Amino acid sequence: MTLPAYAGTLTSAHRQLINGIRDQWAATVLSTAPVDRAAAVGAVHRLYDTHKFPRPSLTIWMDSPFGCIYAAAVIGQLTETLREQFVNQLRRHQLQGQLGRQLWFRLARQVGEQLGDRLGDRLAGLLSGQLEDQLSGQLQGRLSTQLWGQLRGQIKGKLHGQLWDQLNDRLWDELWGQFGGELRIRLPDQFSEQDEDQGWDEDGSRGWAERLHSVFAWSDARALAFDSCALLIAGRPADPRLGALSSVVTETGWLIPMHGAVIVGARPIVLHRDARGDLHHPAGLAVAYPDGWGFCAWHGRRVPDWVIAAPSVEAIAAEENVEVRRCAIESLGWDRFIAEAGLVPVTAGDSKNLAAAHVPDPGNPGQHLVLYDVPEQLWGGRIRLLMCTNGTPERDGTRRRYGLKVPAHLSDPVEAAAWTAGLGKDEYARMMRRT
């Protein structure tokens, strides 16, 4: 298919092209398939070949991003890492240079909008947060033993004898102390989960993936998608190095390329999301890798394990982070939260008549609406909760109860229900049927 020439705005043919490329990368970003090692090796070789570097003599396979970084910390002081060349220099100097700054930035805006925000943008930040927490702390003994066990077998006999002797007897803490600083795997002090900007700006990406010398889909899919689109739309020839990089990101779950060695990581084995596409799992790890590394998430927020496994009002009250508290309240469930926190329904005026607080639900015969105050010190803000009952029965004949957060100034349950519908109380009271 020949594209129409780009004259400053995208045509529908351009958009179709972008959507196709976007959808392919979206599938890669969400993939939980095992890595095909033969295909991965082939892609790695092609990557080095296109840059005219000798193929790495040592390939290390690790089962999680954390495992890869651990491996890099152990062997990385041996040699220079190559993300800078393979990714940053390619993008910033070669591709941007080919198109010229003006065209690059115009396309960045237009194509960027069309690509949307589903190419790993929101996923990478959560993963980076988890890595940061773990890398900045002391590694737990059992995990370090497990990772060392996985790594050791692969590098034994492949490293220079003296270095091997040094590594063999060391514990993680000593290794980290010796090599971690030298490798410059150090996350900046002002790092934040929201810092996902991949940098269309002149300085290029100062992303954390770069600081970890890692190449992987959640970090790089968006840029690779853009680069492919931009070259095609601008009518420039395909760059074999870009093709090789795209291929290796597709064929691996994680990559730390170095001179003489490469660390290849697995894809996640589970990846759970909610209706909005955010990482979320109410009953276990939202992301998990084959070695067990992973983390929990609630509607796009990374949360500690207890939020999912054992939420309680006590744990919630003890939690310092307000966003984690809110996730935990939802995870506990409003019914249990109301009962365990001993919440009392909002009643009109000074009336202590609790029965009056249960108001008939318009259009839902036999069911009631109740409004509760949510304690400000727990929620971290003023909010009220409208407890509703489903209009249709469950399989077992019961009716499911659910909570809706409403503004704190509402004191009438029907008015609160009306607010959720963007209606006035009187109009809502005339509801004919709620299913």
Place this chain on the structure above:
Amino acid sequence: MTTATLGQLIEKHGFDVLDHLDRGLEIPVHAGLQAQGDLFIIPADPDRGSRQGAAVPPDGIAVIEAVGGGHEHRLFAGQPGTAFFTPAGAGRQDIGFLECSEPAYIAHPEHAYAGIAPGTYTLRRQREQADWERADEERFVAD
């Protein structure tokens, strides 16, 4: 006019619901305000705006899409060519404007069918107070 049963509507429109829901249930057709889960069917002023809506095709229109394991709410015309839907545009609480000259139906696996009398309506998502940052920010409820 006899009211259709759930079983008849499932057969006619080909949209199934959860198996514990009573197929003999009569589905009333209402001209007033209704709610189906997180979807509101709101009677609207017939004179509002221009109605450039597309006719609802025989296999229906998803007025709330199923995303990531959820369910959709699907709109059907009671008779071919008798219902027209104008989308409101992405990211708003209002989903769109419905006009029908014969009863129309909206189906959802958990909530069965809702019957809508001839008339004009606004279809609107349920909202709740969102948590993050802005006090006036809203989130739309996903069923």
